[in-house]
Amino acid sequence: MEYSKEELKDLYDGRLTWERVKQIMSHPKDDDRFDKYIDILQERVPWPERILLPLNEHLYVVEKDGQRIVKCDCGYEFGDYRRNWKLSALIFARDDYDKLHEVFPGGRSPNPQFCEVREFYCPGCASLLKVESVPVGCPIVFDFLPDIDAFYRDWLGRPLAQQADLMDLSYDTTAQWARKA
Amino acid sequence: MSQPKGLGDGGKTLKEVLQENRRLYAETGCYAGITDPHVLQDDPVKAELFHSRIMSALISGRETCKMISGSPFVGEVAELCMGLYTPEGDNIIQSTGIQVHIRLMGDNVTWMVENEYEAEVGINDGDLFLANDPVIAGIHAPDLYDILPIFWEGEVVAWVCTVIMDMDVGAVSPGCMPATAVERGADGMKFCCEKIGSNDTIRRDFEIKIEIGLDLADLFLLDRKGAVAANIRVREEVKNLIREFGVDYFKSACREIIEEERRAQVARIRQRTVPGRFRDVVPFEIYMASVPASWLPAKKDVIRLIPMQMDILPDGRAVLDFDGVGEWGWHSFNPTPKALWGGLSISVVQTLSYDGRGNLGSLLPFEIKTPPVDSLFNPSQVKKLAMANPWPSVIDVFSLWCGMLGTAFYMRGFREEVFNYVSSSGWQLAGYDQYGNKRPMLGGNTGTFGAGASGVCDGVDTGGWIATPETDMGNAEIFEMFMPEMYLCRAFEPYSVGYGRFRSGVSVPTMDMLHRITVGIGSGAIGCAHDRIMPNIGLLGGYPGGKRNTFLIRYHNFQEMIEKRVPLIHEIGHPAEFTSQEHADVFYYDHMPPTIEIFDKEVLVCDNASAGGLGDPIEREPRLQKADLDNGQTNLDITRRVYCIEASYDEKAKEWVIDEDGTRRLREEKRRERLSRAVPVEEWWNRSRQRVLEKAIDPLLVEMYQSSMKLSEGFTREFKAFWGLAEDFTL
Numbered sequence: 001m002e003y004s005k006e007e008l009k010d011l012y013d014g015r016l017t018w019e020r021v022k023q024i025m026s027h028p029k030d031d032d033r034f035d036k037y038i039d040i041l042q043e044r045v046p047w048p049e050r051i052l053l054p055l056n057e058h059l060y061v062v063e064k065d066g067q068r069i070v071k072c073d074c075g076y077e078f079g080d081y082r083r084n085w086k087l088s089a090l091i092f093a094r095d096d097y098d099k100l101h102e103v104f105p106g107g108r109s110p111n112p113q114f115c116e117v118r119e120f121y122c123p124g125c126a127s128l129l130k131v132e133s134v135p136v137g138c139p140i141v142f143d144f145l146p147d148i149d150a151f152y153r154d155w156l157g158r159p160l161a162q163q164a165d166l167m168d169l170s171y172d173t174t175a176q177w178a179r180k181a
Numbered sequence: 182m183s184q185p186k187g188l189g190d191g192g193k194t195l196k197e198v199l200q201e202n203r204r205l206y207a208e209t210g211c212y213a214g215i216t217d218p219h220v221l222q223d224d225p226v227k228a229e230l231f232h233s234r235i236m237s238a239l240i241s242g243r244e245t246c247k248m249i250s251g252s253p254f255v256g257e258v259a260e261l262c263m264g265l266y267t268p269e270g271d272n273i274i275q276s277t278g279i280q281v282h283i284r285l286m287g288d289n290v291t292w293m294v295e296n297e298y299e300a301e302v303g304i305n306d307g308d309l310f311l312a313n314d315p316v317i318a319g320i321h322a323p324d325l326y327d328i329l330p331i332f333w334e335g336e337v338v339a340w341v342c343t344v345i346m347d348m349d350v351g352a353v354s355p356g357c358m359p360a361t362a363v364e365r366g367a368d369g370m371k372f373c374c375e376k377i378g379s380n381d382t383i384r385r386d387f388e389i390k391i392e393i394g395l396d397l398a399d400l401f402l403l404d405r406k407g408a409v410a411a412n413i414r415v416r417e418e419v420k421n422l423i424r425e426f427g428v429d430y431f432k433s434a435c436r437e438i439i440e441e442e443r444r445a446q447v448a449r450i451r452q453r454t455v456p457g458r459f460r461d462v463v464p465f466e467i468y469m470a471s472v473p474a475s476w477l478p479a480k481k482d483v484i485r486l487i488p489m490q491m492d493i494l495p496d497g498r499a500v501l502d503f504d505g506v507g508e509w510g511w512h513s514f515n516p517t518p519k520a521l522w523g524g525l526s527i528s529v530v531q532t533l534s535y536d537g538r539g540n541l542g543s544l545l546p547f548e549i550k551t552p553p554v555d556s557l558f559n560p561s562q563v564k565k566l567a568m569a570n571p572w573p574s575v576i577d578v579f580s581l582w583c584g585m586l587g588t589a590f591y592m593r594g595f596r597e598e599v600f601n602y603v604s605s606s607g608w609q610l611a612g613y614d615q616y617g618n619k620r621p622m623l624g625g626n627t628g629t630f631g632a633g634a635s636g637v638c639d640g641v642d643t644g645g646w647i648a649t650p651e652t653d654m655g656n657a658e659i660f661e662m663f664m665p666e667m668y669l670c671r672a673f674e675p676y677s678v679g680y681g682r683f684r685s686g687v688s689v690p691t692m693d694m695l696h697r698i699t700v701g702i703g704s705g706a707i708g709c710a711h712d713r714i715m716p717n718i719g720l721l722g723g724y725p726g727g728k729r730n731t732f733l734i735r736y737h738n739f740q741e742m743i744e745k746r747v748p749l750i751h752e753i754g755h756p757a758e759f760t761s762q763e764h765a766d767v768f769y770y771d772h773m774p775p776t777i778e779i780f781d782k783e784v785l786v787c788d789n790a791s792a793g794g795l796g797d798p799i800e801r802e803p804r805l806q807k808a809d810l811d812n813g814q815t816n817l818d819i820t821r822r823v824y825c826i827e828a829s830y831d832e833k834a835k836e837w838v839i840d841e842d843g844t845r846r847l848r849e850e851k852r853r854e855r856l857s858r859a860v861p862v863e864e865w866w867n868r869s870r871q872r873v874l875e876k877a878i879d880p881l882l883v884e885m886y887q888s889s890m891k892l893s894e895g896f897t898r899e900f901k902a903f904w905g906l907a908e909d910f911t912l
Contacts, residue, residue, distance in 0.1 A: 011637050012596055014683065014802065021637055025597050029452055037594030053455065054592055056721040057682065057796045090859035093869075103823065104715075106757030107769070107788070108676050108727030111713035113879050114484070115464075121859050126852035128797040131719035135464045135486065137869070137878045137886065139903035140862070141717070144588060146457035150495035155451050168458075171902040177863050178905020181870065 076124025199269035238418035239276035242411035249407035257655035260346035286342035288318030309378035327408035349397035354611035356621020362567035396620035442542030447497035454589035479511035505896030507888035509560030516571035524579035596636025607787035612701035631686025631791030640686035665698035681723025681794025688789035705773035723794030734784035
């Protein structure tokens with residue numbers, strides 16, 4: 001089973017009919033999907049760095065100068081992929097009823113005494129990258145820390161030239177902030 | 182003196198069969214030690230025929246049950262399912278339906294095997310066993326498991342099990358899954374793999390116990406008879422298969438079907454996901470202070486945090502860890518570790534194993550680390566507790582798990598497989614119905630929530646009920662015959678939606694007007710666990726669906742409204758205005774209303790919310806929004822405010838028209854607004870950290886964090902590391 005890049009582009013852009021989407025969902029999955037996916041994404045970004053892994057609608061882990069960093073399709077760079085990219089984003093916290101009601105009017109709103117709706121934007125293009133709805137006081141969630149070396153080496157069968165230790169670097173940043181505070 | 186012959190393969194006892202297969206799995210990593218599966222591969226056509234014959238038997242057995250059962254839960258909302266199991270309780274094939282229970286039913290068989298039923302209770306051809314005790318394995322007492330052994334020439338070669346959610350098990354009011362229950366006895370009747378019949382016949386003394394003990398005895402017994410008939414039908418078809426294929430083939434093929442699925446599942450994980458660490462948090466709100474519980478320690482409000490982590494390992498396995506989950510409590514919401522497997526079972530068949538081959542092998546690549554003892558997920562006092570409602574936290578956890586997996590699918594390019602779901606809560610009743618019978622009452626209405634967005638299109642409207650993939654809203658007319666209610670609303674609720682580039686499905690609220698009820702009490706039917714805190718179900722830049730609400734409408738003068746033909750309330754309208762009605766008082770309740778008196782012609786409202794949208798809403802293609810406007814699934818307020826799309830209605834053409842320039846302008850303004858209002862995370866972190874240092878957060882949340890810290894060093898360490906707190910800091 002395989003699909004053309006043109007059809008995959010239409011799929012991602014929401015331009016296929018539901019009947020066709022349903023067929024694609026029901027059929028056995030195509031083994032070359034990831035490579036075609038990366039090709040499509042690489043064609044769509046305005047910068048040359050190699051995409052190793054897309055993280056969401058705008059962010060990618062890319063290879064740059066021997067490092068792996070998170071980069072937005074607008075070009076903004078968030079730093080090492082092992083550090084939660086949210087720490088380098090802009091945040092708008094909906095932490096009172098006025099701010100919450102802008103999106104969740106009336107009874108649709110949670111109670112800001114208990115719940116904070118955090119919106120993370122790209123500082124470069126102001127795209128909304130993630131909405132986090134959590135209890136007040138909850139640490140920012142590090143949604144996904146990929147094991148990129150295992151992925152390329154063990155699953156795709158083509159190890160990357162340079163390896164990186166799999167570790168969460170986010171707390172180095174908050175420790176720095178605490179020292180400054 | 183010769184040893185008595187066991188009921189298992191080769192004269193072994195079933196317990197010996199169980200131990201040997203577990204040993205072989207531990208030694209080889211392959212189910213039952215099958216390192217070289219070949220029986221199925223040697224003749225694929227024969228194997229396919231074999232599989233489809235069993236699957237057909239299970240599905241037709243399930244249909245048989247629907248014909249016999251009188252319960253609208255069975256006929257309308259598909260709260261039943263069947264499975265075929267190995268002699269030690271491993272699932273081979275499952276029917277469609279409420280597949281939550283597939284592993285749990287097998288756990289009951291395994292429990293019987295481990296507890297020497299073979300020698301101490303007796304397992305004979307035609308014996309009927311019944312189970313519904315979560316202490317052994319299960320979600321809650323209303324889920325009844327009817328279990329039948331399948332013998333061939335004196336040997337147990339398989340088991341067949343049917344689950345039905347029953348509407349009455351004799352619990353305290355309001356009866357089906359009472360939030361007021363906190364102690365075990367309040368749950369009603371529990372059957373610990375009890376033998377309720379022999380020779381394919383339910384014992385008369387068991388029937389008498391039910392006839393005297395339950396308000397809805399007829400429904401309960403019809404459900405049993407339906408399940409027993411279904412089990413017998415499958416058993417006889419299995420015997421036909423053995424005659425046709427041979428018993429050796431049957432035994433080998435059944436085990437290879439499980440091992441094949443295990444291998445296929447590992448291959449799917451490696452093909453469709455990315456290895457690494459996934460994280461999320463689930464807050465779980467339990468408000469018991471005003472619930473009339475006689476066990477007084479239960480009467481308090483608490484919130485519990487459930488951090489969850491999934492590690493997808495390089496070898497294709499996945500490990501789920503709930504370290505940091507807070508403590509258990511005296512309420513009916515504590516799931517057992519086995520109940521978590523129920524959540525995973527139903528989630529797996531809708532995300533990875535949806536080709537009809539789902540079985541135990543689908544779950545073998547997963548490990549759920551045993552949650553901390555005395556946590557919400559592993560209460561040491563489990564035998565003392567009521568277990569009516571462990572479902573809410575399980576739903577919330579696996580809703581987010583689907584989102585985690587969806588993120589992995591997204592990263593591999595399989596965006597069409599992304600989705601998540603949500604549940605809701607509503608009303609359950611007790612009282613005298615329209616026929617004058619005192620009884621518990623629980624409406625169906627399960628298929629009313631919008632499913633999460635996909636990565637390539639909007640989510641399915643009213644399609645977000647996870648427990649059974651095939652459910653719909655059911656026939657209201659059937660429920661109106663069963664309940665003293667009239668259904669007043671079938672309108673899409675645009676504000677229920679999780680907004681995003683692709684939106685979630687749209688939900689439909691339920692508005693049930695009590696009709697011919699006498700002496701009624703109402704209480705919460707808990708299907709979700711959030712009231713003040715919204716679940717974190719926005720996907721990749723999309724918003725979560727708004728908060729769900731529970732209301733009661735009390736008309737000022739109902740009779741006068743009818744006489745003057747004043748329209749009754751039949752939709753939510755703008756959420757900020759719903760509670761201000763001209764002809765009625767509208768009362769708001771949290772997700773678990775305490776027991777209250779209710780009266781004829783009052784209206785019980787469950788204002789559902791949908792799951793998550795995906796992607797930035799201001800990147801939504803205007804053509805999609807135009808379709809929603811034309812179909813009445815959204816309105817101009819949402820279109821402008823959330824999606825920043827300018828549109829107007831063309832009265833002549835009777836359709837909406839998109840203003841592209843206006844849309845561009847609105848979206849540019851929104852981006853400028855975002856940049857002007859947002860701050861660097863470090864700035865927000867400093868402010869928020871100060872609140873933590875000063876403990877300037879609600880006491881319920883302080884207690885929630887304390888509870889997690891009490892049980893987990895890891896959670897404590899990471900909480901302090903994130904907020905830069907000293908080691909000796911205490912909340």
